[in-house]
Amino acid sequence: GNSVTQMEGPVTLSEEAFLTINCTYTATGYPSLFWYVQYPGEGLQLLLKATKADDKGSNKGFEATYRKETTSFHLEKGSVQVSDSAVYFCALSDQSRGSTLGRLYFGRGTQLTVWP
């Protein structure tokens, strides 16, 4: 079946530190992979995505590379800011079911807190 495992938080960093949040997955077929971010009191916002092996998704200084050989999609950012404090979710989509990409399978989320 499909599942996502991401590192447990919380993660606490100082501003300008390097961030890595590990994510590995199990999937049948060839899923698309996503990172979503959730700020307090809000829904999920798409941060970045990758749809095939070796694709690199990037947005707002965050990057993640779809590694099929290690079934991983680790999130990285070279220099975090206080405004990056949020919960980060790794997710994969069910393989295409004709009309839509189907459901998303989420990891448990990683709480990131960045101190000034």
Added chain:
Amino acid sequence: KAGVTQTPRYLIKTRGQQVTLSCSPISGHRSVSWYQQTPGQGLQFLFEYFSETQRNKGNFPGRFSGRQFSNSRSEMNVSTLELGDSALYLCASSPGLASGREDIQYFGAGTRLSVL
């Protein structure tokens, strides 16, 4: 362009009651998915609708139901509420693969349901 709109934002009910939550997708999106988010279980998939048809269903009891209207708006209903139904209910819309656009799920801010 308006995002995904969920109403109401907050709801308080008592055990045994029923509740209906509403979701208006992004204009032009034909797929709507629902997720339940709790601290204990994380994000769990409830169901997905596309063109008024339920295409996919998660592992929830029959007390959880949904529907989609011809304008793609969706409602979910929970009957005979239990304390464990307290959660943030998130709705996501996506255009569908035939739209020619990237089939990405965009989330609303959610409805926070508290069952007393």
